[in-house]
Amino acid sequence: MNTMQSALIKKDLRGITANKQLLVAMISVPIVLTVVVPSIFIMLIHFMPNDFSDFDAMLRMLPIDIQLDNMNTAIISLLLNNIMPVFFIIIPIMAASIMAASSFVGEKEKRTLETLLYCPLSLKQIFRAKILSSFIMSELVSILSFTIMTLVTQIEIFLTTGSLLLPNISWLVVLLLLSPAVSLIAITLIVRGSARAQTMEESQQRSALLVLPVIFLVAGQFMGIILINIWILLGLGALLALIAWILMNGSFQKISYESMLR
Amino acid sequence: MKDVLSIKGLSKSFGTQKVIDNLDLSVPEGTIFGFIGQNGAGKTTTMKMTLGLLEADGGEITVCGEAVRYGQTKNNHHIGYLPDVPEFYNYMKPLEYLALCGEIAGLSKSNTKDRSDELLSLVGLNGVKKRIGGFSRGMKQRLGIAQALLSRPKLLICDEPTSALDPVGRKEILDILQKIKGTTTVIFSTHILSDVERICDRVAVLHNGNIAISGTLSEIKTMHGKERLLLEFSQKSEVSQFKACEKIKPLLSQTEESGTEIILQGKDIVHIQRVVISVLAETGLCPSKMEIMESSLENLFLEVVM
Ligand SMILES: Nc1ncnc2c1ncn2[C@@H]1O[C@H](COP(=O)(O)OP(=O)(O)OP(=O)(O)O)[C@@H](O)[C@H]1O
Ligand SMILES: [Mg+2]
Numbered sequence: 001m002n003t004m005q006s007a008l009i010k011k012d013l014r015g016i017t018a019n020k021q022l023l024v025a026m027i028s029v030p031i032v033l034t035v036v037v038p039s040i041f042i043m044l045i046h047f048m049p050n051d052f053s054d055f056d057a058m059l060r061m062l063p064i065d066i067q068l069d070n071m072n073t074a075i076i077s078l079l080l081n082n083i084m085p086v087f088f089i090i091i092p093i094m095a096a097s098i099m100a101a102s103s104f105v106g107e108k109e110k111r112t113l114e115t116l117l118y119c120p121l122s123l124k125q126i127f128r129a130k131i132l133s134s135f136i137m138s139e140l141v142s143i144l145s146f147t148i149m150t151l152v153t154q155i156e157i158f159l160t161t162g163s164l165l166l167p168n169i170s171w172l173v174v175l176l177l178l179s180p181a182v183s184l185i186a187i188t189l190i191v192r193g194s195a196r197a198q199t200m201e202e203s204q205q206r207s208a209l210l211v212l213p214v215i216f217l218v219a220g221q222f223m224g225i226i227l228i229n230i231w232i233l234l235g236l237g238a239l240l241a242l243i244a245w246i247l248m249n250g251s252f253q254k255i256s257y258e259s260m261l262r
Numbered sequence: 263m264k265d266v267l268s269i270k271g272l273s274k275s276f277g278t279q280k281v282i283d284n285l286d287l288s289v290p291e292g293t294i295f296g297f298i299g300q301n302g303a304g305k306t307t308t309m310k311m312t313l314g315l316l317e318a319d320g321g322e323i324t325v326c327g328e329a330v331r332y333g334q335t336k337n338n339h340h341i342g343y344l345p346d347v348p349e350f351y352n353y354m355k356p357l358e359y360l361a362l363c364g365e366i367a368g369l370s371k372s373n374t375k376d377r378s379d380e381l382l383s384l385v386g387l388n389g390v391k392k393r394i395g396g397f398s399r400g401m402k403q404r405l406g407i408a409q410a411l412l413s414r415p416k417l418l419i420c421d422e423p424t425s426a427l428d429p430v431g432r433k434e435i436l437d438i439l440q441k442i443k444g445t446t447t448v449i450f451s452t453h454i455l456s457d458v459e460r461i462c463d464r465v466a467v468l469h470n471g472n473i474a475i476s477g478t479l480s481e482i483k484t485m486h487g488k489e490r491l492l493l494e495f496s497q498k499s500e501v502s503q504f505k506a507c508e509k510i511k512p513l514l515s516q517t518e519e520s521g522t523e524i525i526l527q528g529k530d531i532v533h534i535q536r537v538v539i540s541v542l543a544e545t546g547l548c549p550s551k552m553e554i555m556e557s558s559l560e561n562l563f564l565e566v567v568m
Contacts, residue, residue, distance in 0.1 A: 122336075258317065
C-alpha cells in the first residue's frame with residue numbers, strides 16, 4: 001500500500017459518508033439487527049417468560065457448559081451466542097456490498113472512474129485499494145455493531161437478571177474469521193460483476209443473493225436442526241476464507257481498462 | 263521541432279467495425295493541434311489508445327519518446343487528459359478535489375497546494391467555495407483542465423472541450439488553452455471548426471480511420487483550398503449573357519449559381535480574375551459586386567467528408 005493508494009481509500013470512505021442514503025442504510029440496518037432485536041427479546045423474556053416454553057426443545061440440545069440458574073438465562077444465552085452471530089454475517093455482507101457497489105459500479109456509472117484509471121497507478125493497485133476500502137468499511141461497521149450490541153445487551157441483562165452474561169468464545173471466530181471472509185466474498189462478487197453491471201442497484205442485488213444461505217442457517221438454528229458449535233464455525237470460517245481468497249485472485253483476471261470504461 | 267506525440271500505423275476495430283485504419287499522426291512540441299472529425303470518426307478512441315486505456319490492434323504510439331503500452335499508465339505523467347464529459351465527486355470542493363488528484367498522482371502536499379492555487383486562478387475558479395455538484399458545465403470543463411495540468415504534463419489532450427458549451431464558455435476554454443501554449447503542447451478534438459481557426463497552429467482531419475488532410479492552417483488552405491470568385495449582377499439575363507461568352511466557357515465546369523449570383527472556382531484564382539475582367543470589358547457587363555471568397559476550413563472539411 002503506498003500513499004497514492006491510501007489517498008484512494010480515504011476518498012472512498014469519505015464518499016460513503018457524503019451520500020446520505022447509503023449512510024442511513026449503513027447505520028440503520030446494524031442498529032435494528034444488533035440493538036433493537038435483542039433488546040425486544042430480552043424485554044419479552046423478562047416480562048412474559050411463560051411465552052418462551054417453545055424453546056424447551058432447542059434448549060435441551062444446547063451443549064451447555066455454563067451454570068444456568070434458570071430458564072431465562074438459558075434463553076438469553078441462546079439468543080446472544082447462537083442467534084446473534086448470524087446477524088454478524090448479514091451485516092458485513094450488507095456493508096461490504098453497499099460500499100463496493102458504490103466504489104466500483106457507482107464510480108463507473110458516474111464516470112469518475114475514468115480519471116482514476118489514467119492516473120499513474122496500475123489497474124490492480126486501484127482495485128486493491130478499492131477492495132481494501134470496502135473491507136475496512138465492513139469491518140468497521142461489524143466491530144462497532146458488536147461493541148454497541150454488547151454494551152446495550154449487557155446493561156439490559158444486568159438490569160433484568162442482576163448479573164452479566166458475557167459473549168462466549170465463538171464470537172471470536174465469527175468476528176475474526178467468518179465475517180471478514182463473507183465480506184470479502186461479497187466484495188469480490190461485486191468486483192467481478194462490475195465490468196458488466198451498469199448501475200449500482202443491479203450489482204447490489206447480485207450480492208444480496210449471498211444472504212439466502214444465511215437465512216437457511218437462521219431457520220435451521222431455530223428448528224434445532226443445526227446447532228453450530230465452535231468447531232463447525234471454525235471449519236466454515238476457514239472454508240469461506242479460502243473461497244474468498246480464490247475468488248479475489250480470480251477477479252483480477254476479469255477486469256481490464258476496456259471493460260471498466262464502457 | 264521535436265514531436266511530443268507520434269503515432270504510426272495505428273489500427274483499431276470494435277468487432278467488425280474498423281474505426282482506426284493505419285493512422286499516422288505527429289504533433290510537434292509547442293503547438294495547439296486541432297484534431298478534427300465527424301461524430302464517430304474515432305477521435306476519442308485514438309485519444310484513449312494514446313493514454314494506454316484502450317488496446318490498439320496494431321501500430322505504435324510514442325509520447326515524449328516513450329512507447330505507450332496498453333494497461334501501463336505510468337507514462338501518463340507526461341499527459342494531462344480532459345475527457346469529453348469530465349465528471350467529479352460532487353460532494354468535494356475544487357481545492358479538495360485537486361488535493362486528491364495530487365495525492366493520487368504522487369505529488370507532494372505543498373507542491374499540490376501551490377500548483378492548485380495557480381491553476382484555479384488560470385481557469386478562473388479561484389475563490390469558488392461551492393461544491394462541484396453545483397458547477398455549470400463550463401465550470402466543470404475548466405476544473406477538468408486544471409486537474410489535467412496539475413502534474414505539469416508536456417502534453418494536454420482535450421476531448422471536445424468546447425462542444426457542449428455556449429459561446430462565452432467556449433471562449434473561456436480557448437483563452438485558457440492559448441495561455442498555456444508556451445509550456446504545454448495541446449491536442450484538442452472538435453467538430454467546431456471556428457474554434458480551430460481561432461487558436462490552432464496545426465490541424466488534422468480524421469476521416470475513414472485515417473488522416474485525410476493535415477498541416478498548418480495556411481498550408482492546408484493553399485494546398486487543398488480552392489479559391490472562389492463571386493460575381494453578382496443586377497439581372498438574371500446578365501448572368502446568361504456572361505456565361506454565353508466563349509472565353510469564360512472553360513472556367514464554367516465548377517460554378518455555383520443562384521439567382522443573380524455566380525461563383526467561379528479553381529486552383530489559379532489570378533488566372534480566373536484576369537479572364538473574368540477581360541470578359542467583362544468585352545461584353546460591357548458591369549457586376550454590382552465582385553469579390554474573392556477565402557476558402558474556409560468548413561468548406562474544406564465538407565469536401566473531405568462528403
Ligand atoms: N467500446 C466500444 N465498443 C464498440 N464500439 C465502440 C466503442 N467505443 C467506440 N466505438 C465505436 O467506434 C466509433 C468511434 O467512436 P469514437 O467515440 O472514437 O468517436 P468520436 O470521434 O470520439 O466521436 P464523437 O464526436 O461522437 O465523440 C463509433 O462508431 C463508436 O460507435
Ligand atoms: Mg468522442
